[in-house]
Amino acid sequence: MTFQPDPVRPATTAAADTAQPERAELIAQAHQRSASYGLRPYESPDFCPVLQSELRTRIERSQSLFTYALPVMETLYDQIVNTQSMVILTDADGLILHSLGDDDFLARADKVALRAGAEWSEARRGTNAIGTALAENRATLVHGADHFLEANQFLTCSCMTILDPYGKTVGALDVTGDQRGFHKHTMALVRMSAQMIENQLFGNAFRDMVCVRFHSRAEFLGTLVEGIVSFTPGGRFLSANRSGQFQLGLSNGALQAHTFSSLFGLSMSQLFDAVREAQAGIVQLQLPSGVKVSARVEWKSTPASVPAGGADAGRAGTPGTAIAPRGLAAGPERPAGLDDLDTGDAQIRAVITKLRKVIGKDIPVMVLGETGTGKELMARAIHADSPRHTGPFIAVNCASIPENLIESELFGYEEGAFTGARKKGGIGKMLLANGGTLFLDEIGDMPLHLQGRLLRALQERAVSPLGSNKVIHIDVSVVCATNRNLRELVANGQFREDLYYRLNGLVVRLPALRERSDLDVVAGKLLRQGQAEAAAGEPPRIKESVMELFRRYRWPGNIRQLCNLLRTARLMAEGEAEITEDHLPDDFLDDLRERQGDAAVAATHVLPGGQPTRLAEVEALAIVATVKAHQGNISAAAKALGISRNTVYRKIEEARGLTRQAG
Template sequence: MTIPAEPTRPAISGETGDGAVQPERAELIAQAHQRSASYGLRPYESPDFCPVLQSELKTRIERSQSLFTYALPVMETLYDQIVNTQSMVILTDADGLILHSLGDDDFLAQADKVALRAGADWSEESRGTNAIGTALAENRATLVHGADHFLEANQFLTCSCMTILDAYGKTVGALDVTGDQRGFHKHTMALVRMSAQMIENQLFGSAFRDMVCIHFHSRAEFLGTLVEGIVSFTPGGRFLSSNRSGHFQLGLTNKALQAHTFSSLFGMPLSLFFDAVRGAPAGIVQLQLPSGVKVSARMEWKASPASMAGAGVPATTPDAVAAPRRLCPAPAKPEGLADLDTGDAQVRTVIGKLRKVIGKDIPVMVLGETGTGKELMARAIHADSPRHAGPFIAVNCASIPENLIESELFGYEEGAFTGARKKGGIGKMLLANGGTLFLDEIGDMPLHLQGRLLRALQERAVQPLGSSKVIQVDVLVVCATNRNLREMVASGQFREDLYYRLNGLVVRLPALRERSDLDVVAGKLLRQDQSQGHAGGEPPRISDAVMELFRRYHWPGNMRQLGNLLRTARLMAEGEAEITEDHLPDDFLDDLRERQQQAATTAAQAAPVSAVLPVGQAAAQPTRLAEVEALAIVAAVNAHHGNISAAAKALGISRNTVYRKMEEARGLSQPPG
């Protein structure tokens, strides 16, 4: 029995090589049109030209920060393959809101006519049948070509879209290529699928970087490619998640896999697999899937002695630690506090305070806005502490599902979960034994777990789920949050006793807009980007004009936003001596220009009734609330130049309600008799 050499994503419904429409795809489009009509859309309706405010767009990007970070370089690579084809590349969040786009200048001008730009909502509810909205609604690869679009205004487009899943199989966004329908190419969808899979695999690797990840395929030459399956396990062998190709090759859904362990999937204990990896050429061994298919597999695990000992691997055996590590890229030397001192007085003060408590086991809480570098600071604390040889274990309390965070943090014993392995699973707190435990977004920890964390910290001991055994642990705790924990304590959302247990030393990282070393930080980020291989050659310098723009900007995403922007700018300026304004993303420049403007009003401005009636015709004086409401809605439509979508959004009501009230208003305008 064999499996396909290159498992790919689900095919576009009924798509043939030349883009012909078959019955299945016709049915998909027909159903999407039915949904569009049920939302109150009309085919002749004008596009909604009311994107969200820049502040809201920044918030939405921050909510999808991991997606945004990993998607940006992939989008740039994808755009390089379709450049000069009257096309653009689009990234959206799970709701269909466009977060970022790249495209040919001439096509971007056309796209702007239908509000195909950052901040615009392209869900089916807002735009009717379109590749982004329909792909998200159907959770599948979707091609919407020309007249397939529900709104007539969008029918000059051809769009190929694929949803993007996070490490746990949840839809977090969509990647789309949109172009002029006259330039349709049958290979576009394949490029979109491959690019979306690159993003998914990077999200997967980031989520499970401290776990055991098995890379496998029936053909060894496909290891390390986009089509390899990846499955992650705890060091004890409990299944965590799998990428799409892993599901395909295993023939099981993520839900079905939850009851499995490494042993039940691959037919051997994980400890024996460790032994096999140590003795195998290039660390590649043969495994057998439940279906009987034999696959080649390799392992990635950034193991620490403590985690290997907990998994049953003798930490005293030199090659037991070396084998898994040689399969991973050698990590860069961690930055210490001195590396973070780039000239800003506020940061230097923070560093001075931290140096006084390092090595004294005083818990540290780092406050600051999203993207200010709180984890970098935590890693620097660890690197400069006497614990630097021990593990640094990061736990993002906001990203782990609530039903898993307890077992992830404290571990579990035999029988705690259906299908759990005999020895249970190791928690992150035990993995951090002898090192540093970084609790990011601590303000998002569920209230019912806060008491258990407090007890573990006070007693310096962990009791895994389902176990009566208490295990002593020695960890330095560093916490971070962008939330106001004092307000949360006052409102009962955060335990007061835990708050005072964690804030031994509280430091606040300044926002990027508050720092005086912006030029130094920007230069450092450019050099780091070069060293990480995102672009070759010496990085270009940042022109004085661009640095002046940077100083005027408010940087809501802080250093994370600056890093992403510089990565894009550097690629745009490749081969040139300096980065100029021409190399900066359009959404950044638009946001900069709008900074001083007042936010566009989200409520319709009351207009005189006479403004919405024919000249010379007096309106009947409204005497009932319903009449006043109807006339106000007509005024809102008038204020939005006849755009029903925009008026409905501004008023917070459905399009069907707008149409109905307009009919009522027309009745008011008719002369009696």
């Protein structure tokens, strides 16, 4: 099927899909296909989802889609929560990979096998939004009696296919709800969310290439409707997103015959010349249609040179002069931003998505997480991506400074303010952070008597050094971090409630390393960073059997522990191609053996039917018991257990499988 660029329409227009004359024809054709598959309207739905092992394999095959879609699904669900609905992600075959929804509606959806592991292709489920959208490769609304199977006619479903950066369908995003609660704007939300996923997939695929983001209206740059086109440094066309194809008036297939020069009438060197002189980084370009657009040019890699002759010269290998566009050329390495922390884990990406919405908005950020999860690294990334990035980043560890010195460290002091004070006094950390970011690490350990003064300084945006009557006004952005439960400290009178709510603007939680899905990527990144510091060429590989040990380990010290372990292992493996078990520290191996022994003891649990089970199965059953104790409230159970709603749902599915085996 040839892909035709799908124009990006505002919600009010997209919502009119229900009235489009061609809908009736689309549904009629879908019903004909359903009948040709041998389905009958009165049949019961197929209740045979794939095995959990197969589902994991399918998720791994769609890892990029899964990773980028999860935070978008969370945001979409926030917009439809409590509307008797659910958000669904499928792969290209219509297999449901993940879903989020209102608890009561999820129970109803489960009765028609609308759950992870079930396939909703037309061949399996007849006419339905997921299967029909994938068959037609277009946005599709299937409402009530439009469904081929009578059992599904209580549903209303809005679905949009998701394309990879090369125009291939890789999955679908769907919102399904009770047909009595149909809302005309749902399809617009689904379209926008699907495009958000596509744009993120696009940006990830071409992060080392030249990306031109453009629109005829400058205010639309940076929004979902901007066109994005990617080129090699020599100007050869690579791909364009849906909006880019629509604005250019050409499909990806037709664009393959073009270069940057043939599309925009400039060579690559002329483009970079324009970037050098651009105001606010925006250049003016002209499309083949004659329409003038505003554009931003991105190039994250640092090339040695760009051919002077533009695209054709680059492809012919003609030597050229080095081009150093402002903001694109080699120079001092910039501090790591949020993009640098995005290593594929869905939970981390969800955190980054939330942070991007508040950066630069004067909203304090609280980063929670176990020791060693990278809270300060996240704080530095927030600063690096903020409008204050040219200002100072000042970190204060409230747990490491002696209690009698923390006040002077934070607020500064005048000469003679206390015994041992330096001549000319000292500048406090809050003043040093003026114009930048103040990072208060381990805020839960700040002495109670100083919390009131900190609150006053933040509210009044002013500090008074110890021993001084001066009031110095400051302008700082505040990021806090702790591994302690501040709510519990407030309840126990150990942390001021008013300060808690002053700092509690956006709260994000960094997952423990053992909870992350990107352990391999994180380990490889840490290994390369350590090797770069040692300036000793390529780092050794991590043997797969070692990675398997890493996956089984609990990592009580999290990323900090992994970093230290790899530093030691790299030195032990110097001159060798692989890090093996022989290069690992003895204390790590001893700890691993002890934990395996503990797990073996715990594995003696027996199911009601007398069937022995593993520790993971005991965990699943315990989580089900917690859900029952909270009268089926998934959110309350997740909060009580300290895990995500998604984990609770997954463990419930595992427990159901165990029950079927035991029965």
